[in-house]
Structures are given as C-alpha cells and as structure tokens.
Amino acid sequence: MAWLRYALGMAEQDRRARVAIERVTPQVDGGRFPVKRVLGGELEVEAFVFIDGQDAVQAVLQVRTEGEKDWEDLPMHRVGPDRWAGRCVPGEVGRYAYRVVGWPDRFQTWLQGLRKRLDAGLDGSLELSDGVALLHRYAETSDPPLRSQLMGLAERLPTEGLALLDENALAVVSASDPRRLATVSSVYEVVVDPARAAFSAWYELFPRSASPDQTRVGTLRDVQTRLAYVAELGFDTLYLPPIHPIGRVNRKGRNNRISAEAGDVGSPWAIGSEEGGHTSLHPELGSLDDLDRLVEAARGRGIEIALDMAFQCAPDHPWVKAHPDWFARRGDGSIKYAENPPKKYQDIFPFDFETNDWRGLWDALRDVFLFWGEHGVRTFRVDNPHTKPFPFWEWCLREVKRVHPDAVFLSEAFTRPLVAERLAKVGFTQSYDYFPWKNTKGEIEAYFSDLSRNLDFLRPSSWINTPDILSEYLQLGGRPAATVRLVLAATLSANYGVYGPVFELGEVTPREPDSEEYLDSEKYEVRHWMLEQPHSLRRLVRRVNRIRQDHPALQRDGNLRFHNTSDDAVICFTKSCDEDVVLVVANVDPTGARSAWIELDTEALGLDTGRPYQVHDMLGEERFLWSGARNLVQLDPRVQPAKIFRIRHRIRSEADFEYYT
C-alpha cells in the first residue's frame, strides 16, 4: 500500500534512480508556461545534475517538437561542480519540449576509482576484471557495431590496462552507456518565434487617412502606395487599426463626441455593421483582393502587415443578432455595453466569455485570426487583451500558432504589470510596455531594469506614441522631446513602434489640456497628411532605423547596461553583442543644454582602459578619441539632444606601423 502510494508520486521513474536534477533554467513558473526564443537564436539549458556519494554522473538535454513522441539527445557539459549546460539551436519556428536526463556513469565511476587506486600505488588487477564485466554489460544493450567494439575492448583490457582507454575507446563506451536507472527532469517548453518577434520596428497608420487626394477617403490601395514611404523610413511592420465595417448605432462623433453627426465616420474599434463583422473589410477600404495585394507588396519590401484584433462589437455587428447569448445582459434584457462610470461606451458591446456557448464564441474568435491568416497576415496587434480571460488567450493563441507557427501577437495591455506579464506568459509574442510614461532618467533606468527580469517570456515593445497616448512629455517638449524619445525607444528596446505620420510631422496638440488623445484624432475622423515637409523627422527616423539594422547589439534585449553620469538629466547606456558595442547618451531635459561626465563600466564592456579608443556618433557623424572610463559629453537639445555612438575597441597606435620595433 505504502509502496503504491509512493510510486504514484514518483511517476514512472525507477525508484532507485539516484541522480537528482534541480534548478533547470530557463523556465517560467516551474514549466507551467513556455519560455520564448527566436529562430536563429539558441536555447541554452542549464541544470544541477548530481548524485549521492562520489559516483560520476552523465547528463543530456533532450528536445522534441510539439506532437512528436521521440526525444532527440543533445550533449551537455559540466560548467560548474554540479552544473551542466547544453544548447539547442531550433531549426524551425514552433513549440518544443525539453528536459534533462541524468544517470550514474558506471564506467567513469569505475575508471576514477581505479585511477585513484593506481595513483595511491595499490593493485588494480581485480578492478580491471570489474571493468571487463562492465563492458560486457554495456555490450548486452548495444547495437552490433558498438557491441563488437566493446567486446574487443573487454578482451584487451586485462592485458593492456588503462592505456587502452584512449579518447576513442571512451567515446565508444560512452555511446553505448545503457543509462541504467536514469532520472528524467520535468518537461519544459519553448516557443520558437520568427526572428522578427525579437527585433522589429512598427509603424502605425490609419488607412482611411492615407489618401494623397484631399477629396476622398484613403483605401488599402493608398496604403500600398504608402509602402515606399514606410520602407524609406526603415520600418518592417506596418500596423493598421481595425479595417472592418464600423457600427452605425450609437456611433461616436469627431473628437469622441457622444453622438455622431452626418458624415462622421466613427471609430474603427466599434466593429461591425450590417456590412459585416470581424471577418469583413470596411467597404470603403477596398476588397479582400486589395488586402492580399497589399500584404504581398509589403512583404516584397520586407514589411509585414499587422492587423488589429479588437474583440468587441458595435450594436449592429451581425453577431449581436446571430448570437445574442454571446453577450451579457442587464436587468431589462438589454445587452450590457462597456462602461467605466461616469463614462459610457454605448457603441461597444463586450463579449461574455463565460457564456454557456463559450465554445462557440471562442471558436469564432479563433477563426477570426485564422481568416486573416489565410490572407497572409501573420502579425496581430491585440486590443485590450487584459479585459478578456487569460485561459481564452492561452487556448486561442496556441490554436492559431498550431496553424501559423510564425504568427506574432502584440499585447496592448496598459494595466498592472502582473496582468501584462500573465498575458505574455499565456502566449503573447510581444507586449506594449510603459515606456511612454517613463521619461526621466531614474524612471527609465528603474523600469528597464525591471523589464530585464522577465525577458524569458515577455518581449517589451516600446512605443513613442499611439492614437491614445500623446504623452505630456511629447506635448510640451517639442522637437527635442520627439528626437530623444525616438532614440530611446529604438535603442533601449529591440522592438519599438511609432504612430505616424503625426509623429514625424510633429503633431502634438491634445484634444483638451489634460488629455493624452490627439486633437482631431484619426480615431474619429479622416485626416489628410502632407508628408513632404521640411520640419519632418523622417530623415532622423530613417537614420535611426538604419543604425538598428547595422548593429546586432540593437537587435536583442537582455544586453542593456546603464552607466553613471554626472547629470541627472543625462542618461547613458550601452548594448553589446560580441564585438558590437553601441553607446547611447541622451539629454532627457528638452529645455536646456547639458554637459555631463559619463562613467563607463569599462570592465563590463571589455574596454582596454590603458589605450585610447574611438567613439563614433552615428547620428551627428562626429568621431571622438576617448580614454579611460570618464569622458565629457555635451548635449544641446536645440542641436542634437542624443548621440548614438559606436565604440571601436582598438585604435591604431605607432605599434601598428610596419617599421615599429
């Protein structure tokens, strides 16, 4: 009885399995959620693998793709007294499982015992016969070629002794180890996303404002024309707010007025009308063919089209009639609209994810992703995911990735960090971070240090602005503020985004003094933009994106290091990747020039402080010769409030001359 109870607790492992496996990394919540990696990167797994007594142990990393039954062995090697490491370089996007297997290495144990005896001058002949027995035992479970080699070794061991056991012989023995009484760790998972999941530059624009012709509304074809501009700026993801039919019932007016006037076009987030819902296109934007062409043309320029998934309905969305039970109701039988008293959103019906027909609702929402997936869209920005259940997302995103393992989902959850983190855990590929509200040096340093703790599962996406977020800093700081925020977003984070063309055109007027929404926002009306303006920041944007393309150090997170400066308004950090070191120094005070001593952690950067080194500002195209850790940087916001230096580790000296002796 007691045996049985215990055996159940230990799963299927032999009770005698002596090897302990602890602290497997990476892992999220003990393996409850997958870690995230990208194609082209690697998964480095470590674990403590150890045993009672003095016996030798051996360990392998095992990996398999989702749905496969067989595990593939990958070697692990010792990196500390009991710490083992192995690495896996996934060859495809998808979901993989991994685990660590450890076992007593009988042959090594025997060998180290014998060596100790011989070193102590003791006789080892009895032990040699133990070795022969062990080789025979290994041979029993080996395939013929290995078996005959083992038998050969066994035959020669008594006469030739340890000299026989060269590297080749030990490799044969190791390859035939029956791994008797092996211990298997818990199973962990990793989601391997496409490379763009970890490195991307997003540009958001409203298609209906993309018309070059002031007399008509923009279309998907206009967006296709705009691709050249987006590509010139250097963005790789073009995100379009919802492109579905817009509800007419309780439609909001310009500047979010309670009711629309004739001609008001409504908010794209009020989804659905008699013209269709989440799988329809707004008729004025064009046809599905236009979309297909846009997606293809964009991809031809290295740009992914990202669609907005906002899971909510306008009152005239077809689902409201077809599936009345997908919505919660008030006491009078009317559908509950969204509300945050005193604010009412009578143009928005949220779904009731706990409805009895939840399977029908959840399937329909998953099918929305799959529908656009069939039109080539693989990138989705998800609106307010934190107001929908975590288990829905966990199921839905996994279902979509089963069909499109290269899909990328950006979570727009401006809520408590715990909630945003949970959404990342349950499957979102990227997460809007709180960068827009982190403007002082202290705020930025603290926040990005916090973020760095969760990079195994949460990829921050730093947005300079969005249609909902025109920060006070941008409103008041003018061009210097815009410049600094661009440089910071694009260099602090490997994933960043900007909402244009308002950004590059310097539009910063809020709807009302305390608002973070734009005046005459595109959310509620069609706008026409003159892109060719002398004050446009487009050249700076292009330059910054070019620098990102050129520098591997800027294409990943987790390599960020802040350095001290003598001025609280001057922030200084580096990102490094192998030899590539990018140093950013920015004056976050848009109102005044600053000179600051910056103090590089030269040891961490691997800089030889005994020699001068060159720093090259890739924005201003200036070069400086620095030496030591402390150097002076001057930043005048009216001229150039931020510098992005490339650090050249090695400077020529006279010793480089051929004739130098």
Add this chain to the structure above:
Amino acid sequence: MAWLRYALGMAEQDRRARVAIERVTPQVDGGRFPVKRVLGGELEVEAFVFIDGQDAVQAVLQVRTEGEKDWEDLPMHRVGPDRWAGRCVPGEVGRYAYRVVGWPDRFQTWLQGLRKRLDAGLDGSLELSDGVALLHRYAETSDPPLRSQLMGLAERLPTEGLALLDENALAVVSASDPRRLATVSSVYEVVVDPARAAFSAWYELFPRSASPDQTRVGTLRDVQTRLAYVAELGFDTLYLPPIHPIGRVNRKGRNNRISAEAGDVGSPWAIGSEEGGHTSLHPELGSLDDLDRLVEAARGRGIEIALDMAFQCAPDHPWVKAHPDWFARRGDGSIKYAENPPKKYQDIFPFDFETNDWRGLWDALRDVFLFWGEHGVRTFRVDNPHTKPFPFWEWCLREVKRVHPDAVFLSEAFTRPLVAERLAKVGFTQSYDYFPWKNTKGEIEAYFSDLSRNLDFLRPSSWINTPDILSEYLQLGGRPAATVRLVLAATLSANYGVYGPVFELGEVTPREPDSEEYLDSEKYEVRHWMLEQPHSLRRLVRRVNRIRQDHPALQRDGNLRFHNTSDDAVICFTKSCDEDVVLVVANVDPTGARSAWIELDTEALGLDTGRPYQVHDMLGEERFLWSGARNLVQLDPRVQPAKIFRIRHRIRSEADFEYYT
C-alpha cells in the same frame, strides 16, 4: 482533438476559470518537496490572485492532512494590490497539503459596479434587479438557513437598496458564494514537526565511557545516572553513538590503528557481529529494558534520547550472511569494503542500494528506525546520509514519519551544500552545518546569510565539535576559543550541539598535528572522565543554555541580523522575536583584547535612538546605558571574550515619576 489535448493540460479545471494564481509562497522547488514548520508555529501562505478586467476576486487557503480527502477552508485577505495571505496553525504534527483557490466574486463585482454608477450620479435601478438575480442564483446552491436569508435579502434589495447590505448581509452573501468557475492552484505540502525540531540543544556522549567506576566499561544505566549532569547543563537531546554490537573482523585499534590488539573495543560505527546487527544492543551496554528505562527517565527530565543510524555493516554483521546480495562485490567475489585510496576501511561494508533485492534492503533499513521507534526513540542522528541515495531517504523517512510523525532526523552530511540541501529537501529534519569551519567574522557572516535563504526546508544544526571534528581553532585557541564557539553556536543557531565531556573539560589534543580527530579518541577506546574539575566550562554551558531557554529570540532561525563593527575580529549580531531582542558581541580573536565600536541597525531593531536604552550582559551580569547606534564594547578573551546582551527598549526617565508633569 485540439480541445482534448488542451483539456488534459489543464487538469480538471473548467476552461473558463478566469482567475490566475501565481507565486504561492512558501514552497520548495515548485512544490516538489514539502516546506517545514513546527507545532506551535504557523504556516503563512501568500499568493497573487488576480483576474482579467476589473472584476473582484475572492480567495481561500485550503488545507488538509495527509490521507484526508476533504479540504478545510481558511480565510485569505488582501495584503497588496493582487497579493493575498492566509495562515494556518496546525494542531498536530504530521504532513499537510495546502493550496489556494480563487474565483471571480460576482457579488462584489456587481456591488462595486453599482457603487461606481451611484457615485457618478447615474441611475442604479436596473442594476438592483441584477443584484436580486444574483442573490437568487446564490440561493440555489445554498443550504436552507442561508438560502432563506438570501431570499430575504433579495426581496428587500429593490426597495432598500445598498443600505441593506451591511456587514452581516455581506457575510451571508459571501458564505453562500457558489465559487463558480474557481481556479485551484498547485498543491503544496508542509511537514509539521514537533517544536524541538526547530529549537534544540544536543549533547553527545559515548555510553561506554560513562562509567563512574574506572574499572569497568560504561552502560546504559550509567548514562541514566549521567542524565542529571546533562540536565544541569541544560541540554534537551542526548545523542548516543551507535549502541549495537561491534564487528570483530578487521576491527580497528586505538587511535584508528589498522588492526586491533587484544582488548580493543572497536568503533561503534563498525556495526554488527554474531551478537546481532542494527536492531540489537551491544551486550556490554545493557538490555533493551535498560534502554526503555533510559528513554523514559530522560523524558522525565525533558531530554530526548537520540540514536545514531549508520547504515553500513561490519564484515561479521548477520546480514552479510543472510543477505549476501545486499552488498556489491569485487571481481573475485569478495564484498567491496569502503575505500578512499589510499585509505581502506576493511571493517566497513557499504550497502548496494541498487541491488535487485532493493525492496528487501530498503524495508529492512526502514524497520531499523521502526524498531527503535517502538522503544520510544524519536530522534535519530543519521551517519553519512550523503553516501546513500536521495530517493531511499525520501521514501524511508516518510515511511517512518507515517508511523511516528514526531520523529526528528539529523543529517550528518559534510559535503557540497547542494547535496546537503537535497537531503534536507527529501526529509531530514535538521542538518549539521559547516559552523565548525566558520571561525572568522567574514566567514560567519557570509555563511549564515547563505543559510538564511533555505530555512523553509533546511534547519541548520551548529556543532561546536564532534568526535571527528576538533577544529584547529579549538585546538589552538584554548578556553577563549571554546567560550566564543559555545556562545556563537548557541546564539547564531536555534539548534546546536556539543560533544562532551571533552568539550567542557577542555580536551583539545589532536591525534596527530594535522588531524581533526582527538588523541585517544572515544571512537576507538573506552575513556573515563572526571567531570568535577575546577576548569570545567559546565557553569558557562548551563548559563548559555539558560539564556536560550529564557529568550524566544534564540529559539528560532530566520531572525538573525548582523551589525557593523569597527574591528574585523569583533562580530555583532542580534536575534529578535517581537519585543525580545538579544544582542551578541564576540571577539573571535582568542589571542588579544579588542575594543570595537559596534553600529546597531537601530531602525531595523525598532530602537528609539532619541532616548538611552539599557543593555544587560547576561553572561557577565553587567548593565550599560547606551544611546544612539554607535557604542563601544571591550572584549578581553582572558576575561570574557563574548557578551550576550538583552536589550531593554525602554528606559525609565524622569517622565516615569508619578509627580512629573
């Protein structure tokens, strides 16, 4: 298909369960191992419990004893935005499971929504009818008394409104919450040990050396006589090295000589002869009746008898013949003796825990514990557990605790911390720590800070000396060293031990210059001790143990705080428990007097630095009036190398006089 796969991953929980539960504490390795607590203490459980959107949540802690099916609810309350805490005060020793259950609190959600509406001046009549519907739904699943109360509330709600929902009404609603779509956390376990597991003072002595009569060997009856002495010294655990028959084959001689001479008594750790094995008593020590009487007499004085479990055999142990397959063999068929080349331990056969008859062997070893358990022994010191498999201990200790849940096991694993920690995880109650080799201030501070991280599962036991460990510090430092080590062991750790009477009699001669073993060690011969000697430390030992008894702060771990001093040889720390604050200052240099400024972290100690406070040295019976954080302490090792202060927070001032105005 996909549904099914997913459902399996989510266990039996409803897929719609929206509440997330994260970071449940305490837990060891994600719940793989139990945490440890003691009877009289409490288990404080915390978890993040949260949900999508703005809905209210509710959480309870659930606990059940091992083997029970039903969970008992214990309340949790919010201690942070999403953090919940609950506590359980176990009423019995044993093994308990606990988990956290969270669910959307539908009534609170409704209530907070309605309040928000009303606060915003909106109409709430429709919402009141929602509330009525909710009360009816709660009533459906409630027992009659609650049901009728709910129906009463439902009837009055439309007319009386929110005023109806006073504390009592809300308690009725809360008690009847059907907890629809609740989320259940992983299950964690806690082992509740007797109080002595967390606070104990051990004294080790060799029974055969306990004879007051120089002409004969000591017996268990002599040990019984010695109880008065042990009790006078203030110890609560009397640990006896193995009391079994000692092997004659290959017996070691005095001072660990390779072979015994006539009359040599052998090492008690070479267990077993034709007179019996692990469940027999050495005939010269007495009878099982003597043992029973000793255990009972000891308990009458508040002392537990601890036996030594050394799982190994002398060559003439009965099991060697009866169970030849329990031992590994060399190439010539002989049994493998213990060996660490060039050292051979031919008097010791280790078990082969992987033998085919492992079930037979494991059962027999468990039965050894149970045998002594039937003789009233509940405390076991386990010899070299790190040379036996972890899974054996996990199974065995649990089996023993199933029968004797108050059993205490002390692990003697002087090996790598990872291995010692694993043994604590798999079930050892206490663990010898590396205190004997931590003698400088820096070593002690670093080591005890390390230990503090693992207190949820590892209870350190700090030993001043053992028959195997006569540290260089004790060998060379004389009486000051012994005094300091006593004070440090007894105050740094709630569990400590000493091997006597050598300790209090000041015996410090090693067998040879580099050895940590005693000359003429009791391990290999019978000794006779004169306890009544003027230089004995017994009065100091008694005093220190008395102070431990009087001060709750010294009866637990995890409350240790080091404070800065101006001298690297002067260590300073406090232990606190509520109002009780004990301050220890010690000079770890046994050769010279030191004066040091100590700098108390007065804020952490809750000391009012605006007023003087009294410190009372309970060893020297001196009192000082201190003020502020910095005060001078003088420690002359020839007089008193350490002080144990009691801090009196509040000093009388003139304001305490009755006539003071």
